[in-house]
Amino acid sequence: MSSGLVESSTTTTDQAMFLDPAIRDWVLFPITVIMVLVGVFRHQLTILMTGEPPKADIKDLRQAKALMRGQVLAQNKSYIPASAFVERKKYLCDAYENGTYLKNKASKEQNAANLMTDPKNMEVMMDGMKKQMMGIVPQTLIMGWIQFFFSGFILIKLPFPLGVRFKQMLQSGIMTPNMDVKWVSSLSWYFINLFGLRGVFSLILGGENSADGTRDMAAMSNMGAMGQQPGQPQDYNKLFLGMKDNLSIIYHEWDLDSIEQRVLVKYGKQPRLFKSARK
Amino acid sequence: MSSSLALLAEIRQSSERRPFEVLKLAEPLLNKGTISQAGDDVWLVYEQVFLAAIDEGQIELAKAILITLQKRFSGSQRVKRLYGLVNEAAGHPGESKKLYDEIIEKDETNVLASKRIVAMLKAQGRYAQAIKELVSYLDVYANDFEGWLELAHLYLGQHMYAQAAFCIEEVILLQPANHYYHLCYAEINYTMGRLDIALKEYLRVVELSTDNVRGFYGVKLTADRILDLVKNRPKKDQLHFSLDNVPQQGTLERLSQLATERLVNAYSEANAACRTVNEQWLKE
Numbered sequence: 001m002s003s004g005l006v007e008s009s010t011t012t013t014d015q016a017m018f019l020d021p022a023i024r025d026w027v028l029f030p031i032t033v034i035m036v037l038v039g040v041f042r043h044q045l046t047i048l049m050t051g052e053p054p055k056a057d058i059k060d061l062r063q064a065k066a067l068m069r070g071q072v073l074a075q076n077k078s079y080i081p082a083s084a085f086v087e088r089k090k091y092l093c094d095a096y097e098n099g100t101y102l103k104n105k106a107s108k109e110q111n112a113a114n115l116m117t118d119p120k121n122m123e124v125m126m127d128g129m130k131k132q133m134m135g136i137v138p139q140t141l142i143m144g145w146i147q148f149f150f151s152g153f154i155l156i157k158l159p160f161p162l163g164v165r166f167k168q169m170l171q172s173g174i175m176t177p178n179m180d181v182k183w184v185s186s187l188s189w190y191f192i193n194l195f196g197l198r199g200v201f202s203l204i205l206g207g208e209n210s211a212d213g214t215r216d217m218a219a220m221s222n223m224g225a226m227g228q229q230p231g232q233p234q235d236y237n238k239l240f241l242g243m244k245d246n247l248s249i250i251y252h253e254w255d256l257d258s259i260e261q262r263v264l265v266k267y268g269k270q271p272r273l274f275k276s277a278r279k
Numbered sequence: 280m281s282s283s284l285a286l287l288a289e290i291r292q293s294s295e296r297r298p299f300e301v302l303k304l305a306e307p308l309l310n311k312g313t314i315s316q317a318g319d320d321v322w323l324v325y326e327q328v329f330l331a332a333i334d335e336g337q338i339e340l341a342k343a344i345l346i347t348l349q350k351r352f353s354g355s356q357r358v359k360r361l362y363g364l365v366n367e368a369a370g371h372p373g374e375s376k377k378l379y380d381e382i383i384e385k386d387e388t389n390v391l392a393s394k395r396i397v398a399m400l401k402a403q404g405r406y407a408q409a410i411k412e413l414v415s416y417l418d419v420y421a422n423d424f425e426g427w428l429e430l431a432h433l434y435l436g437q438h439m440y441a442q443a444a445f446c447i448e449e450v451i452l453l454q455p456a457n458h459y460y461h462l463c464y465a466e467i468n469y470t471m472g473r474l475d476i477a478l479k480e481y482l483r484v485v486e487l488s489t490d491n492v493r494g495f496y497g498v499k500l501t502a503d504r505i506l507d508l509v510k511n512r513p514k515k516d517q518l519h520f521s522l523d524n525v526p527q528q529g530t531l532e533r534l535s536q537l538a539t540e541r542l543v544n545a546y547s548e549a550n551a552a553c554r555t556v557n558e559q560w561l562k563e
Contacts, residue, residue, distance in 0.1 A: 058387045062419040069421045079455040084448045256479040263482045
């Protein structure tokens, strides 16, 4: 602390500014307190609005697990004998082709656009939208409030010196090129709070809370990509056909083809010559 | 007091089945009412003690706990299943079946209730029905290796070896590194006379689990029988596998020798009676 004081008295004597204690009481603390309160409020609101998780449909499950079965077969194929593998491959390929495991067999020819009409998918998507709206609206309001009332306020002075590079980060909203970077503006204080309060929230609300605003920012920047969003309906018919193609070109080799040599080597009955034979 | 709660939590998380210890730990908690120190976990502790009480046959205690749970969570499907368990333990399987059916009607993805129905059918000795239920369960939950294992055992009880082998293959696909499943597969194949696969799977067992005695007994038995067949050349239609698939005679002899050696070594620490039995078996 003392070094900071010495520093400020020597290098920045020309910037001996004194902040009104009222700024601390009526701007600095209110911004922080309100942001914490809004976070807590948002968390409670999310709990209220989420309600019961959508009930899983047994046909959905069956569909997903059938796909998983193909993946497992492709992955661990070398641990079962060739006859067993061929049997399963044939069965699964036929089943995928005929849509045995499809949730809606009539929808085999359906394209992805029609999946949107499934009321359950609609619900999932609406739920996501609601959550995102809840994140964006309060943050926008607070930011507007700060910009309207407190733009241009200097709130705190950091006890350590910083380079000029931090000027943009710590003094947004203030157009004074010569001011020392140690001074933090109100808008910057808002951003510091926005990103820094995560720890405080997990302290008051527990680890799995939905008060944090930064996640929504990440979600928003992803919106454009629109790639594999969770809860997005998937066209299982397409996935099944892809898996069928995958399975049908797989080359099967039993892992136990050279097991005799491996065991003999393991128990020291044979020199380690067959290393290359083992895949 | 909190130490016993911590111990209970540990048992709960490792999902070990140690009803005696659980009851012993929980008894003072229940009597003194300090169980509420568990905070939000108190209901989990109640459920745990309930299951332990059922395991130990203390149905009165189980019923008392169930009333507490029912007060807190009326209409819960999870508590309903516990009612089913109490009825099973008290010998009213009909009531239980009704409760489980109600649960499934409300939520057809309730895995625990579906499993209870199979277990109940098995306990009643209605194996054909148990198999049917389990097959329809596995049609949905194809990645449940414990389900496949259970189905394999049910099939084995009916001497349906080909079906059991299929189930064990599914288990191996899902859990390829567990030597016990390879052992089951080897033994089923041996029983079916598919000695080529049996030998390889027995070898896999001793590769995964060093000096596995059951595995080496299998290696010894299978290798000797294949050697016998190779020397005598029986008619083709008497065999359940092709002699072209087996390793060379020299390899078979070395495997048999290795198994003998490891078995003698494994029993070298055992008492004399065990050792002589083992040696006699190996001589035959």
